[in-house]
Amino acid sequence: MNQSNPIKRLKPTATFYSITLLIILWQGLAMLVNYPDLFPSVTDLLATLAEMLGTKAFYIALCNTLYRGLIGFILAFVLAISLSAIALNSQFIKVFIHPWIVIMRSIPVISIVLIALLWLSPPGLPIFISFFTMFPILYQNFLSGLEQTDRKLVEMAKVIKKNNLQRLLYLYLPSAHAYAFSGMATAMGFGWRSVIIGEVLSGPVHGIGTGMKKAQAFIDMKELLAWTVIAVLISFIFDYVLKLIAAKPVKFKLSEVSQSKKTNTISADIKELTLISLNKKFNSKQVIQNLSMQLSNQTVNLIQTASGSGKTSLMNLIAGILKADSGQMIFNPEQPVISFSYQDIRLVPWFTMEQNIAFSLPSFPNITQDDLQKINTLIHQMELDEHKGKLPDELSGGEQQRVNLARALMLPCHILLLDEPLNGIEDSLKKRLIKFIEDWTSSYKPLILWATHLEVEAYLKGDVSEVRVSR
Incomplete structure (x- = not known):
């Protein structure tokens, strides 16, 4: 009997009750404060969201933020998986990179933003910030996952002459599956926040952060909170999608091909x-x-x-x-x-x-x-x-x-x-x-x-x- 089934059935119910309680508390506080311009009610917030969803500017801002976040993630992902694969096979490279990773994880995001403001244009700064934030998380998770690969399986693959790429595809990456997706989920969470912080401070023409900054400048709490809800939903959706993908088991498929004209045969000669x-x-x-x-x-x-x-x-x-x-x-x-x-x-x-x-x-x-x-x-x-x-x-x-x-x-x-x-x-x-x-x-x-x-x-x-x- 699968003992995880009751937990899986319970999770949607618990999530529903949790969100319902949050909405009730929010509405209760709004009624208690009784100052819609400072603390809008749930209905006012939903009305503002509906109004924003009906405008072209909203989708332009959303697409620009998604674009910046995804570009930063792709750059961080490619570099992280490349360097972790190299570090796996080179202790020197692993030790060489380690101080850089520690420094990148230790620097406050606001410091990175303020420094980058002097170097980069407004559209490029959020991409740089998201890359800088996500790369060390991805690298450490990828490397940890690769290092968890069973050494005896790697030895077996070497004996039958599997090359580095084959060992990476069929042994290392499947073994690192859980670590990789955990790292991606964590990196995405930090990454989206960093992108929006970068947009708030650099002020590109379009973006969720730009919308937040304008709403704050005009003391429009409804719109500011509406943009915040959108940012939370983006993070939630990406986290949910990554968990769905991570939950799927790693599968491979044998492919039948036509008989090769050149076959590697072993003769019965003396050995x-x-x-x-x-x-x-x-x-x-x-x-x-x-x-x-x-x-x-x-x-x-x-x-x-x-x-x-x-x-x-x-x-x-x-x-x-x-x-x-x-x-x-x-x-x-x-x-x-x-x-x-x-x-x-x-x-x-x-x-x-x-x-x-x-x-x-x-x-x-x-x-x-x-x-x-x-x-x-x-x-x-x-x-x-x-x-x-x-x-x-x-x-x-x-x-x-x-x-x-x-x-x-x-x-x-x-x-x-x-x-x-x-x-x-x-x-x-x-x-x-x-x-x-x-x-x-x-x-x-x-x-x-x-x-x-x-x-x-x-x-x-x-x-x-x-x-x-x-x-």
Whole structure:
């Protein structure tokens, strides 16, 4: 049962009662003061609003204010998302920008306005003020959101050669979704107020702030309050729209394309990996010590050892996730395509099962008819047909593990790393999947390094080599 539904049903009612109470209090105070020119009643205020809405000047002023606010927001948005993406990958840039952000957030808006009055023309000043106010808020929220991205998902994407733009589009931005919209809502709230303050003080020909200033000059409280209500409504509408957009889940779609004439195929040629005096230490703990061996695709290379023996660290070194303290790895071919079935799964939370499997393809989100057929075959072999279209959090641990394995098998590769790929899967299915992995990879014969506690060699048709990870 969704416990948030009662709250959602209650919110409109509570909002209605709150606004109704505000109107009643306003009307009561107006009657108590009994001075319409100083404190107009609700009916007088509504009449003034209706009169303003019937004039061309009102819409010209409204459009000019909206234009200035949106231009300032767009400039701040583009610069904030660009710099936050750069700062994410450069600690120097992040530290370099930080004092600027602190200064921009600390300077009072009125100080910015008074200084800018000496530099800018009346129409340009509100744009500058809105930009100056919104940029630091957007930058900090964007950067915080990007930094919340799961590091293990980024590692997974790097292993399958996703470039910076792909990682930004499919991992960082969806992860920063909540932070980004929260920042935009906050920035918009401050931004509209700043635009109107700038208009009041700089006095452009048209604008809500200009209308407020004229009403104040003529001591027209009704019109001044009417403009204030319009300003509040603008802020409310933009906040409401942003919340509606933010509430929508992040969704991606696979696009089916025609078969490419050039296909990246992996031949069944010899594939080798030579390790020479490899060492890896975490703090004072030596995980891999002076490891030398030669692996090839002529056999399935099995690591059957206890947890904590360094098998996952070895796979992470081969995949490029970790760097060795010393030693050498020689690949044949020199730049191999590597696919990895992770012990900790690493599925993308906002991708469906099919999208997670297809993510290993270089062409993602574009897939061919052959790709789609392979995806469906993998889903069927993993006994996941009834779960098509589901997100990872709608699957059990064992089902997620099978999707993780299917993603690794989807990418034809030179080196296939399998780190406990059958954890959480029932025994009868485990035995069948062991045979399926061997059959599926037979066409391109990758170098398979398989870490497992199972006696998988009993179910494999080909030769098996035992790999020892010594310390």
